[in-house]
């Protein structure tokens with residue numbers, strides 16, 4: 001039995017450690033409190049190791065080793081958890097990776113809004129219009145033809161406040177085929193309950209007719225609601241009632257009609273060779289009173305919930321007490337405004353809006369990227385893997401156009417030993433790079449879809465860290 005006390009005695013005290021030359025720089029960089037806290041933790045860790053294993057760990061073998069460990073810990077504590085990654089999953093709007101990559105114009109607007117005081121709720125001309133959504137309301141009005149607009153934290157919030165304002169304590173009629181769940185906790189029936197509305201389901205899962213809505217209207221009805229079934233598709237024997245068919249019925253009964261589009265594409269995607277997606281401006285033209293959609297899906301902006309429609313309804317939503325709780329901060333508003341201004345110059349959007357640029361990137365161009373990166377990835381993967389490039393299909397993501405796929409090109413990495421464990425270990429090493437690389441595991445291969453890769457030089461430099469530090 002080794003003498004634990006003798007081992008404990010070999011650990012220096014805090015004061016002696018703080019005087020070690022290797023901690024001068026960390027002390028200057030992080031301050032005394034932070035270094036002391038890290039030193040205590042490292043020493044505690046060393047004592048625990050001695051108790052458990054009856055030896056001094058290598059990283060505590062002398063004061064120099066301890067100082068280096070403390071310096072590394074101080075630096076680690078400043079490492080951000082929210083880090084940029086290479087999204088090579090093939091999903092353009094990846095909810096877990098932060099959805100839309102922002103336009104340069106939005107980045108600049110946000111940076112300025114962070115550095116300076118801004119005209120958030122301040123009229124420079126003293127005209128007294130000002131609330132924080134007024135600039136965006138005017139922009140959305142000119143882009144979509146709506147009378148007014150209101151902005152909240154996300155589209156879930158947009159739906160919640162719309163329901164709470166238009167129909168609290170009363171009935172909302174929705175087709176059974178549209179009672180969707182979106183990304184875990186957002187289920188239409190639950191949102192209705194939270195907003196204090198009574199849900200009246202009409203039709204069957206696959207078929208709903210205009211008469212179903214008509215028959216359900218009662219003295220207690222406050223709202224007719226459509227929900228875009230963005231993340232799934234019902235195929236086969238189906239029928240649904242479009243917004244434009246529903247609008248006359250709503251008008252006949254003096255009821256408002258709202259539609260939740262999820263992704264509102266503010267331009268006609270079919271003109272860019274993409275599948276068509278319902279547009280907010282079409283809904284306004286069809287006479288819908290209130291239309292809600294996300295800022296960070298196909299629109300390509302920051303997280304936000306956009307509510308557009310008739311002036312009187314929007315004004316009531318603006319005044320609802322929930323608005324204060326759900327409002328956007330100046331950073332989201334700055335990014336959203338800059339993004340929407342890009343839509344005033346629609347011909348330039350494929351260049352100015354990353355989301356559209358990624359969605360419309362030609363397969364031949366992506367294939368050329370794969371050709372250029374193949375040697376670097378072959379080298380990085382090493383002997384244990386077969387690396388080649390192949391056609392693949394990207395998806396749009398965030399529940400937009402769930403069945404449509406975009407022809408793309410990927411680098412495929414396959415373990416020569418055919419073992420899933422070997423492949424997963426390599427995928428893990430890619431995720432541990434300074435800028436983590438995230439691919440997609442499928443059919444025994446790791447697929448790196450290159451649709452979203454812009455910075456080839458940076459990508460290769462990042463890969464170099466892989467060869468420098470082999471698997472541990």
Ligand SMILES: *Cc1c(COP(=O)(O)O)cnc(C)c1O
Pocket residue numbers: 154155156157159182186227228229230231260261262263293294295304305398399
């Ligand atoms: C995505 C989506 C939402 C939720 O939007 P967030 O901006 O993520 O809150 C709501 N409704 C539909 C139909 C959607 O597709």
